[in-house]
Amino acid sequence: MFATATLAAFAALLLTVRAQIPADCARTATVQSGDTCNGISAAQNVSTFQLAHVNPGIDAACDNLQVGETLCLGITGQDCTTVHVVQSGDFCAAIAATAGIPLATLLHNNPNVNSGCTNLGIGEVLCTTSETINYS
Ligand SMILES: *[C@@H]1O[C@H](CO)[C@@H](O)[C@H](O)[C@H]1NC(C)=O
Numbered sequence: 001m002f003a004t005a006t007l008a009a010f011a012a013l014l015l016t017v018r019a020q021i022p023a024d025c026a027r028t029a030t031v032q033s034g035d036t037c038n039g040i041s042a043a044q045n046v047s048t049f050q051l052a053h054v055n056p057g058i059d060a061a062c063d064n065l066q067v068g069e070t071l072c073l074g075i076t077g078q079d080c081t082t083v084h085v086v087q088s089g090d091f092c093a094a095i096a097a098t099a100g101i102p103l104a105t106l107l108h109n110n111p112n113v114n115s116g117c118t119n120l121g122i123g124e125v126l127c128t129t130s131e132t133i134n135y136s
Contacts, residue, residue: 020057025072026079037062038085041125045081046073048125049112053135078135080109080127092117099128109133 021028029044037058041048052058054072058065074080084095092113096106107113109127113120120126127133 020055021070021072022054022075024076025054026074026076028070028072031065031067031069031071033067035065035067037065038123038125040071041083042085042123044073045083046125047080047083047110047127049110050074050078050080050127050135051125052112075136078133080129080131080133082127082129084126084128086120086122086124086126088122090120092120095126095128099130101128101130105130105132111135 027044029040031040037051038048040046041051051071051073052062054075058071082099084090084099086095092106093103096103099106106126106128107115107117109129109132113126
């Protein structure tokens with residue numbers, strides 16, 4: 001009885017996790033023990049915004065990652081793979097200049113960053129591609 005219920009719950013969990021991976025997912029990663037959203041983002045070359053956008057099941061504080069869970073890292077056609085990890089003292093104009101892209105492109109591709117660039121967090125991962133990514 002207990003085993004049956006446990007198996008059913010596990011199957012439901014697997015279905016839930018699998019249902020979160022979009023059919024047009026370009027690449028995935030499996031959550032390891034100790035992973036954080038910014039850590040996964042930095043290691044996998046995905047922006048903090050993109051990881052959260054593609055995986056709406058991750059809560060705002062990113063404290064509900066499940067070890068073994070598969071995350072989609074980017075949707076085909078909307079997948080930024082060129083990134084910069086924010087360091088202490090970084091500001092948007094300098095990050096854009098270093099990446100060789102217009103500030104407007106940086107802001108467009110990182111919709112979580114405000115227009116004055118006053119809400120950067122250390123360890124946050126920004127998309128720094130010169131291409132324009134239109135997230136749907
Ligand atoms: C992330 O990007 C860096 C710099 O281009 C590259 O060296 C590294 O192999 C990339 N890592 C992954 C997982 O794509």
